Amino acid sequence: MAGRDLTSIINNLIALNKWSDIAMAERHYATHTLDELETEIGNEIAKVTMGDTRYKCSIFFTQDSAPVCEKICIDIGVLRDTLLPLVINSIQHTPQGNVSVTASIQADRKQLIVDVEDTGRGIHVNDQQRIFEAYEKVDPHSAGAGLGLTLASKFASLIHGSVELVSSEIGRGSHFRAIFREVECDFSSQPPQSLAVKFDSLPSRLFKFPAVSGSSSLSDYLASFLIRNGFTRSGTIENSLVILEAGHDMEEHRESLSQIPSDQVAICLVPISEEKHFLQQTEDNILYINGPFLTSTFHSALKKVHDFLKSTSKPPLHEPNALEKPIVTPITIQKNPITDESAAPVSSTIITNHISTNTTNSLTQADISVPVEIQIPSTLHPPLRTSPRPMTLIVDDNAVNLRVMETYCTKRGLPYLSAMNGRQAVEIFTKHQKQSTSSSNSNSASDEITDSSIQLIFMDLQMPVCGGIEATQQIRALEKSNNWRNAFLFVMTGQDSSADRNAAEEAGADEYFVKPVVIKQLDRVVRQYFPAFGSG
Structure with a gap:
């Protein structure tokens, strides 16, 4: 970890010392989606935090943009370099809890607003004026040289932006905001469909189990995401898409699962701090997803469940609440291995995007494949293989x-x-x-x-x-x-x-990896499909 921190410090020092050259360099404007922005930040977060046991907060990305604004014209490299220090700063000061990154497009004002909020340590009011100054650190023992927020402000200014601390409270967390002006929008000809309409095989109502803790939970974030996309809340589990969050109390978790009917699908979000407890969960109708949680992660998750229900449900597709015994194998939607193992021999906690993918850990993830001739309940994904060396x-x-x-x-x-x-x-x-x-046909003992x-x-x-x-x-x-x-x-x-x-x-x-592939992450995903892999 010390080597990675030192590299980050050196890179920041170089950027600060060569700032005049950076400022004079030509900007590379192009049209990009907010999904691309999330991926850019997610990739860099993985490089910084992957395998680092100091960072156990969960990261949640959300979008709140004008429906007809499909893309924005901006230098995505500079935008990434502005936002990444804000996110990393929140991660470093939130050993447990959540960090949310919300991107909003105000097309009429030609503005992009990105809010980075955490539930971390917070900043004392006496220190809030100096945090953007070079080499200033609120916590003298924290990683870095105290240049992250300084560079964030400088990079923002290159693309008509600014960075500010909106609020902070000791023990409750901080809220940073970056505003970018003169941002041109690429408008679509018609508003996109809401996810509730697009994925019409899903129940249109959602039921959320109470949060594990009193603070904002991952399931709260997911519920808000679904509501913004056309779903409505329900006070009962029946005929609802169930969402819950995995907690450290396994008995409590099993109690929650016992309340979910076997003919309904539930999405369970797994915080980074709890991943090791949920790597081999095998509940048939639970979709396990671990973070960081990108918008594309949830789009992919909903699409997979929708496709499965559509392929197996006997009632007409216009009846979204009619479920015909769907069976869902636990999956992970994070699919985005970022860096090579040789660059940093670390463990495999990573954004995947798909997921993974990414994104992606030791929970089963595969494509939907339901042979129509099978009359018994089929799984959402192909069955796991027993071969240790496929x-x-x-x-x-x-x-x-x-x-x-x-x-x-x-x-x-x-x-x-x-x-x-x-x-x-x-x-x-x-x-x-x-x-x-x-x-195999000539061998009667098929193995x-x-x-x-x-x-x-x-x-x-x-x-x-x-x-x-x-x-x-x-x-x-x-x-x-x-x-x-x-x-x-x-x-x-x-x-x-x-x-x-x-x-x-x-x-x-079945999976989507971005090169260079993390070797340990690849091992982990292969083992999802071939549980005997590595032991045979």
Whole structure:
């Protein structure tokens, strides 16, 4: 941790000493969505906090923008460098509790407002005037050189912005605000649908269990998010989308779960401080999500549940409260591994975005796959595999990246095949699955542990001849037409955009990683699908 803190201090000192050069540099304005802004900040947060046991607060991103304003024109790099110190400052001074980041667009005033609020230690009124001055630290033992807020103010000024402390109270937390002016909006032709309308297979009402603690809980944040997106509160569990928060008291948690009917879906938010207690939860109808909690995280979660209910529900789709015994395997929606293990040998607490993904920890996450011919209750995701060493197909046109993943497989004892473009991947997959099917048919004692078929695929997106999306579509089509069991497919790409994520999900990808991939995080996610991985 000390090395990471030292690197941060040095970078801040360099930025301050070279400020005149930074200020004179050309600004790079382009149109961006608020989802992209969240991802930018989330990526940097992961680099700073991943595996650092000092930071156990949960981070929640929300958006409050004009419905017709799809994008803003801004230098997203400078915007990120303005907001990141504010968020990191809140994280450092909130050892337990929550940090919320709310982005608001005031299209009529051409303003972007970002509020960063925490439930941390707070700042004494006598210290509030000096916190933006260079080298000033309220807590002399805190990490950093006391330059974060100084640099935040300086970066904000480069894009017509300013930073201020709105309020702070000892023991209750602080509220910082960044305001950016002269922000041009890219307007859409019509307002977007609310999530309640878009995902019409979901119950339109929500029921929230009481917070674990007296302060604002993660479930409060999620409830507010859902209400802003067209859902309404309900005083009863019946015919409601249930939301709750995992707490340290497992008996209390089990008591809450016992009250949820088996034919209803619940979303359970897992704070970072409680992740280790909820890595192997197996309740069929509970969707587990761990943070940081991005807007895209909840969009993905709601979409997965909606798609499942839509594919299995017998009543007409216009009846949102009619649920036909949905069974939901615990999943994690954070999918965004950020940095390579070699850069910082740390544990795997990370934003994933998808999630993960990200985002993503040891809770099952996969794509919805419900064969229509099955009459018994199906799971939301493909069943876990028992093989400790699944046959793996690595697909990447970059020789270095290919070699990295081959080394990974070798060290983990995973047999693998390699392809350098999508077309070659489909050819290898087809040939190998046919051979494996023929071999298994001739062996009356079918054993999944000795299954030689390709069960795991690492797929790049941007490749010549045939890209990753097209290859994924072809592989899923082959599996369906030949009645082959679906392989788990992890996208691994240097591209991180909402369009790519949506395309990958629609094509049938189970996970979405951004390169360079965190090795320990990858181990953790592979183990979600193959619980015996690493022990075989």
